[in-house]
Every structure is written in structure tokens, then in C-alpha cells.
Amino acid sequence: MKSTVTTIDTKEQILNVAEQLFAEKGFAGTSLRNVIREAQVNIAAVHYHFGSKEELFVAVVRRAAQQIVTSQLEQLAKYENLDEPPSLEKILEAFYGPPLRAIIQMGETGLIRAQFMGRCRVEPSPIQQLSEKEFNESHRRFLDILQRALPNQTRTELTWKLDLAIAIIVRTVNQINQANSLIHKGSSEEVEIAISRLVKFVAQGMRNYE
Amino acid sequence: MKSTVTTIDTKEQILNVAEQLFAEKGFAGTSLRNVIREAQVNIAAVHYHFGSKEELFVAVVRRAAQQIVTSQLEQLAKYENLDEPPSLEKILEAFYGPPLRAIIQMGETGLIRAQFMGRCRVEPSPIQQLSEKEFNESHRRFLDILQRALPNQTRTELTWKLDLAIAIIVRTVNQINQANSLIHKGSSEEVEIAISRLVKFVAQGMRNYE
DNA sequence: GTCTATAATTCGATAGAC
């Protein structure tokens, strides 16, 4: 079916360009004209495939979030059914490792995705809410297992610590390739070192309590 | 001089409303017409007092950043001329304490300021650069004294750790009053507890190295 | 599914009267 292929290409082309521009300029700072110019498609194609600017944004969020969440939960599943809770370090490794490796492996596209996800967290209502919804289940399950690994800490305490852990990974991936950043786009060994240092940095802060 | 008083009121009124709208919607998401409607001033007044939308943004940044930087450097000055470097905890206390206390003391206005400063960090070029410039000297001096307190760590390592420390304080103040957040707008005792927990959280991660 | 053409708003900025 030639027409189907063409459609998918057009849709994906729009999604890719929209993700990049939303990442760089935010929702309000990106116009559909910017998107269609770079994607080399017609303005009407956006409305035909997605309906509106906001629905286009939701589509971009869905695609990005699902990949991250799926890889995280895949790692987490190994631990959830064990009698013994895993160490805090293993949990953080399951949280940080998959998205970081995926982003690095994707190259330039990964950096765009990282920037996009970070921007979602500071978008005004209702854009931010649309994106956070995609992570709800993942965050709840990570909190559950954190609770088992750190039984002396309250749910509230673990919640703001996980929130800070997210802020840290978001900032880290957004600083990739910046001067003096923890990670520079490069070898997979460098990524593993960065992950272990991030895990160490955060684990120290999370374990501490009172 | 009545006219002077009126002028200052108009300028400050514009600054206050602009800070709130920039904080909520970002630079691109805020129109000058939104500002003048809420500030109840004339559209031409904005251009008369500030010149352009971008110059208005710079004026808002200046006012917000200078207050934070001044209070931080005031604390830091006590340590810079000592022979013995202060402990890591004391440095972080000087970094986190003054802005956090100021924001809490300002009430609703402080929350807006916090949101605004957080948003500056994710604005696209050249907006972000305009705001980071205001913090350059402060960050350099904090790095210098961190270097003395943690002589075993490289400048690069301390740089990304300070960057994460900033990401943490930014996220924390932006989550004030959210469910399960570390701080809820309230008593000054609660603020001091929050500061010490934040310091503890970050100090653990920063001290660790290799 | 893709295109052109255009409707209907909204934007930043300015000229000029007061």
C-alpha cells in the first residue's frame, strides 16, 4: 500500500521535526509554520494527521515517554517479584540506566529527545500535565520498590527524593556536550561510568534520613 | 515629584506582572498584551519604559537575580578570607539558605520568583544566556571555595556537581506547596529544617568522588 | 491525502496628539 507508507512518512516527519522544535523553543515558541517548513510538508497535513497543535504535542510526548517508561519498567520487573528488595543502587541503576543508554545510543536524536522531555516538565498547564500523566505508573512502581529498599523513610520523604532524582537526570541529559558536563556524547564506556557516578551521587543523598 | 512616583509605580507594576506571566507561560508564551491587560497600563508604556519585550525580560531577570546573588555572596564573604576553608556543609548552607529564606519570606511573590528563575534555565537562546550571565560571578566564587573544601576533586567534577546542586534547589523551590514536596509555605522553622535536609542530601553526593 | 487560498486573530512596535 503505497499511500499508507507515504502517510507514515509524513506523520513521522512531522513528529520528528515537531519534537526538535518543541525541545528548542517550547510549545508556545514553536509555530506550526516552523514545523511544516522544516518538515517540508503542507500546513494542512498537520491538521489532517493530528487535528491541532496541542494534539500534535501530545503525540510527540506519547512516543517519547513510552520508550523511556518501557525500558525502565523492563529493568524494574526483574526486581519487583523478588522476596528480597534490591539494593538502592540497583533501583537507581534501573531508573537511570535505560533512558541514558538509549539517549546516547540515539546520537543527535537522543539529545533532542532529552531536551524535549526536560522542557515538558516546565511547560505551563495543560501541557505539563499531559506529559506527566505518561509517567504516573512508572513513578508509582519505582516508589513502591524504593519503599521496600528504604523501609525507614516515609512515603513523603521518598517522593520528594525521587522527584529530585528525576530533576538530576533531566538536568544531566540536557547538559550533555556542554562544557564541564558529566557526559559527553561518546563511547558506551563513558556512559556506564557516568551512570555509576550519578547513581552514587543520588544514592548517598537518598539513603540519608531523619 | 508626583510624576516620578507615578512612573516608578507603573514600571514596578509592569515588572511584577511580567515576572508572573513569564514565570507561568515563558517568554514566548507571554504577550505584551497579556502583561498590560493585567497590569492595567497602556501598551505604549511598556515600550516607553523598557524599549522592547526582550529588554523587559532582562529587567525582570536583573531584579530577581541581583537579590539572590547579593544574599549568597554576603554569606560567602564570611568564608572567603579565612585561612581554613569552611566545611562543605557550610558552603552549601550559604548557597541554599539565603535564597530559600528570602523566597519563603516573600510569600506568594517568592513562589512566583522561584518559578521565574527556574524557567529562565530552560528558555531558548538568547533568553537563557541573558539570565545566566547574572549568576556568572557568584557561581565562579562558589566553585573557588568548593575547590578549597574538596581539594581532591577536579574543577570539572565540581562544576557538574554544582550544576546539579542548582538543579536541585530550582526544583525544590518550584515544588513548594505541591503534594509531597519538601517544603510547604509556612513557618520559618520548617524552612530551616528543609535547608538542613537539602544540604545533607547534596553534601553526601558532592563529597563522594573517584 | 495533499494542495492552495484565505478567513479570523493576535502579535510587537511606532507615530503623533495631548
Next chain:
DNA sequence: GTCTATCGAATTATAGAC
């Protein structure tokens, strides 16, 4: 210093031909 009026450009979205 403040106002009205307005320009020129850009925006989202849609109608209708192909």
C-alpha cells in the same frame, strides 16, 4: 509620561479543489 490609532507581519485553523 500616557494615550489612541494603526501598521505590517505572523499566527492557528478551515474551506474546497484535485
